[in-house]
Amino acid sequence: MAVVSLSSYDGSAGTLVDTNVWADCIDEASPWHEWAIEQLQLCSERSPLHVNIVVFTELLVPGPxxxxxxxxxxxxxxxxxxxxxxxASLAAAAFALYRRRGGARHRPAATSG
Known part of the structure; x- marks a missing residue:
């Protein structure tokens, strides 16, 4: 499988919205609530928004x-x-960059417990 790059992506196919953005939309007490709603509105006016099964599932626990x-x-x-x-290759590259920049040392999509 070839490694995919986002370096030339223009956004026209849409935006995959992360769980945390949706969670901030749901949580009116979140300090990011208004920002998240504004970003969803702006992005949805430019191109389609997308969620995948992982995002959908994460929002259901313990959400709506x-x-x-x-x-x-x-x-x-x-x-x-x-x-x-x-x-997967894009997610791995993003996580590796996150770690190099000092991000927490846990696996992507890992659960606590």
Whole structure:
């Protein structure tokens, strides 16, 4: 499999929205609540928003019901998009950069407990 690069990506295919952005939209007490809503609105006006099964699942624990989550995603006409295998190399590169810059030493998508 070829390594995928985002260096020339223009955003026209859309934006995969991270769990944390949606979580801040849900949590009205979050200091990032207004910012997250503004960013979703801006991005949704430029190109489609996407979530994948990982983001959707993370938002359900311990978040809203499936029906309520679907309703929130539908406000921004968010596509439920399959997660391509090529994303793994991008995620690994992003995590490696995060670690080199001093990020916490836990695995991506790891759960505590």
């Amino acid at each position: 019901s499936v029906r309520d989550l679907d309703a929130m995603l539908d406000v921004y006409e968010t596509s439920r998009t399959p997660l391509p295998w090529a994303c």
